[in-house]
Amino acid sequence: MTDPSALTAEAVAAIGKAQTSAELERLEVEYLGRKSGRVSKLLEGIDKLSPEERAALGKAVNESKRAIEEALSGRRSQLEENRLADLAETEAIDVTFPGPPLDRGHVHVLTQVRRQIETVLESLGYQVELGPEVETEWYNFEALNITAGHPAREMWDSFYFSPELLLRAHTSPVQIHAMQRIKEPPIYIITPGRCYRRDAPEATRLPYFSQVEGLAVDKGLTFGDLKGTLLYMIQSLYGRERKVRVRPSFFPFTEPSFEFDVSCGICGGMGCKSCRHKGWLEVGGCGMVHPQVLRNGGIDPAQWNGYAWGFGIERMAMLKHDVDDIRLFYESDLRFLEQF
Ligand SMILES: [Zn+2]
The missing domain is CATH 3.30.930.10 (Bira Bifunctional Protein; Domain 2)
Structure with missing residues (x-):
């Protein structure tokens, strides 16, 4: 059985390396997807555990979810900040660049x-x-x-x-x-x-x-x-x-x-x-x-x-x-x- 804290650490590390919001979305599905997400899968076989073990596993899984969600939103705002910071560079307007020629009318x-x-x-x-x-x-x-x-x-x-x-x-x-x-x-x-x-x-x-x-x-x-x-x-x-x-x-x-x-x-x-x-x-x-x-x-x-x-x-x-x-x-x- 996978250790929840090891899975959390793996997910947080992957999220920290993500460079685009598309990548973050993919990671969110991979870890937090409702049915086939890797965190949900931690709960497989929980019915075979003793009540104490169940409670402990449930708590660990919830903590893992929360940590991954936090990492996702943190990385998202970081990426957005980076994008805005780069905007001045990537989308700057060169006012010295000649404009496209205008269609000129003439006298009838x-x-x-x-x-x-x-x-x-x-x-x-x-x-x-x-x-x-x-x-x-x-x-x-x-x-x-x-x-x-x-x-x-x-x-x-x-x-x-x-x-x-x-x-x-x-x-x-x-x-x-x-x-x-x-x-x-x-x-x-x-x-x-x-x-x-x-x-x-x-x-x-x-x-x-x-x-x-x-x-x-x-x-x-x-x-x-x-x-x-x-x-x-x-x-x-x-x-x-x-x-x-x-x-x-x-x-x-x-x-x-x-x-x-x-x-x-x-x-x-x-x-x-x-x-x-x-x-x-x-x-x-x-x-x-x-x-x-x-x-x-x-x-x-x-x-x-x-x-x-x-x-x-x-x-x-x-x-x-x-x-x-x-x-x-x-x-x-x-x-x-x-x-x-
Ligand atoms: Zn003639």
């Missing part, structure tokens, strides 16, 4: 193109002029010579809050605001901003989009000044080899009115799939400011004249980056946006 492609347009025109002396996106009927239509009942109004199918108030359908109202504010020409402004029209989203149009318009009011301006400005702008944005052409058109706020095109950058004007074999790509509209529009802005058309142009920033970005669906600009798909 439409903002990039808008800023490029602004930079080019600011170099010609134009100033950026902003206006409200909610407009009155007068600024959005009447002041621009688009009178009520005029069939041209259908070109600007708009979102109305009330019969008088609407989301602006173009940035042209800013021209009127600018003339009223500046009062004395010369006026050279550009008007970047959001516009809204009741169009269903398609590859070429959206119910919301951005425009830039330019307005010049001065003495003796000619159509040559307008075309030269457009040519300078297009060549600055797309390259010196690009050409500009104008085609007669109609807008209520300019007279005469034109649409302007840029020569296709892929085929150089020879015709290809990208320009639908025309050699030219449509950009926007332009013309000499209608005298009535100048009058509505508080400018005397007998003394001053002007020219204006406008185009969509999305359209400009599509031409610049060869994008064939305008909706991509607003879908926030990083696979698309990260290309620019």
